[in-house]
Amino acid sequence: MISSTSVYGLKMQWTPEHAQWPEQHFDITSTTRSPAHKVEAYRGHLQRTYQYAWANDDISALTASNLLKKYAEKYSGILEGPAERPILSNYSEAPSGLVNGRKNESEPWQPSLNSESVYPMNCVPDVITASKAGVSAALPPADVSASIGSSPGVASNLAEPSYSSSTCGSHTVPSLHSGLPSQEYAAGYNGSYLHTSYSGQPAPALPSPHPSPLHSSGLLQPPPPPPPPALVPGYNGTTNLSSYSYPSASYPPQTAVGPGYSPGGAPPPSAYLPSGIPAPTPLPPTTVPSYSYQGHGLTPIAPSALTNSSASSLKRKAFYMAGQGEMDSSYGNYSYGQQRSTQSPMYRMPDNSISNANRGNGFDRSAETSSLAFKPTKQLMSSEQQRKFSSQSSRALTPPSYSTAKNSLGSRSSDSFGKYTSPVMNEHGDEHRQLLPHPMQGPGLRAATSSNHSVDEQLKNTDTHLIDLVTNEIINQGPPVDWSDIAGLDLVKAVIKEEVLWPVLRSDAFNGLTALPRSILLFGPRGTGKTLMGRCIASQLGATFFKITGSGLVTKWLGEGEKIVHASFLVARCRQPSVIFVSDIDMLLSSQVSEEHSPVSRMRTEFLMQLDTVLTSAEDQIVVICATSKPEEIDESLRRYFMKRLLIPLPDSTARHQIIVQLLSQHNYCLNDKEVALLVQRTEGFSGLDVAHLCQEAVVGPLHAMPATDLSAIMPSQLRPVTYQDFENAFCKIQPSISQKELDTYVEWNKMFGCSQ
């Protein structure tokens, strides 16, 4: 139907096609979006369209469509009356039906253009028809009737919120544009892969599959070839964006700014780019809030968006560079090659009170007032342990966590040892060393004869009475013990050799392995060679042997046992390598010790603190060996302080034979092999000490036949040899000291907690 209207003397022809124009350009069926919203979207579309046209020096089908539509708007404005002329861009200013500049969604929107409000204008339909014909020739048939809301030429460029939020990983670009081939316009590329604010960046010239109508009409020359891609490496302009390898949504965010990147500064160096790709002008990170540029196998060519971690990293960097906060301002700019500032909390001088408490009475700090007084790890541990153990006497003590990698005793450098030697040690120390059957040869023991400087300082300021006591009564300076001096115990010997001695003697072979056993519990009947074993270990290591008797601490030295323990470990650190042997350890670690502030409790606390320090220190060359004949009395929570718990059983027949022959060889005796074997058989159940007592009693048998007045004048050669009868007499006096019940207890305890079967 064609109608004509005469307005202001102009007669306009109006056809049904004209009446459909508003519906085609404004989706009036939409109930989800206000007209004002669509206008704003359309404004953005126009802005981008013109930017792209300007940037590419090209007029695409999209731009041509927009130009045509703009012409149509102008003509439609002429068709409408001057009093109620609705301008496309001022819907927000329309007074009726709008609330706060926006149309209420509940109100049905009435288009301003209708057949009655349009003035007939004969020339306009012709222009429109001609224009549409041009577009129709360029668009697929399905798109001919598309409205603005669905037209590929326009709608694909509308920055709808849901459209711009489409993720790279969804790969749904074609579905977002019905009827529009995905490669026709890089909507997904621009709207989702790149942030909209990135439009200021020169966009890649994406070729249109459809020739511009202006091109078709010959009004414009063909556009120049597209510029080389600047943003997507390898993109050649013909790549189908739907198949473009977008970074996966699960792709890990770039956590750090690439090397050479300086926010807001110069672009990254060209060496950072793939070959043949020019460096883009970097955008400030804040303008690309969610931009993740790095693709699969692609080297980033532009500064990436700051992820949480990288952003916080830069924040921290800025924080330190600004010198804010409590941290030392020089720390943030710190170069590892620089001298560390002692003002930094990481390298701050230790608290005086802690140090003094740790170093005992009378410690003079004046000697280490220089900035070089870096608190060594060992002292830090010691301070922590002081606090830890000083408050735990009322609760269960927990075993320490043993250090693993650098737990070797041989890791101490020669520079870390001091020169301290006790006045008493000066007299006997060298003798002790000379008596060693196997002077230390291992690579880790070259520097084992000195003491740590800081420990040396502590020692100098410790009560000399305690030092002398330790030196005279704790340090054992007996003859060295060889493995052959210990009868039997082959299994225990093998374990100790392999797991205690080898890691010390050849620390290089055990570096990085599991925690090395530096605390051993030897348990078993009395007189079976536990102390002998401890001395043998010290001799094999060439270590100073400290023997602390638990029973002596709680009886003889009860009042100052705590100080003696402390001083013993202190001297042991000065005389490294050291073996501290504590017999009757059950006296200190018994679960019966319940009084919090009793002397025994304080001794136990001190001992555990020192033991923990040894176990957690990678520098100390100290082995702590504890022995007990009552392992069941050790507090359960303290049992695991001992990394190795080895049963020292009664000597077997072979061991007894060896002990007997060994002892008789020092005397004149007359026993055949059968009699010796009989002795071995009759000493079943004897401890090594019992056997020794038996032999001793038999050896003095010949003296019983001598007159008492001549004993001092009789030469050994004048005495008769020891016979089997002397042993018969000795058996009358010497009985096995261990009951079968006790033996069963050790066997059971060994099954439960022992490390050797």
Ligand SMILES: Nc1ncnc2c1ncn2[C@@H]1O[C@H](COP(=O)(O)OP(=O)(O)OP(=O)(O)O)[C@@H](O)[C@H]1O
């Ligand atoms: N296996 C052994 N080989 C040689 N001699 C041994 C052996 N066991 C014990 N003896 C003798 O017994 C003596 C005491 O040994 P040792 O002091 O080592 O026993 P112990 O287990 O430490 O005793 P305690 O539990 O009472 O401290 C040694 O001096 C040695 O003469």
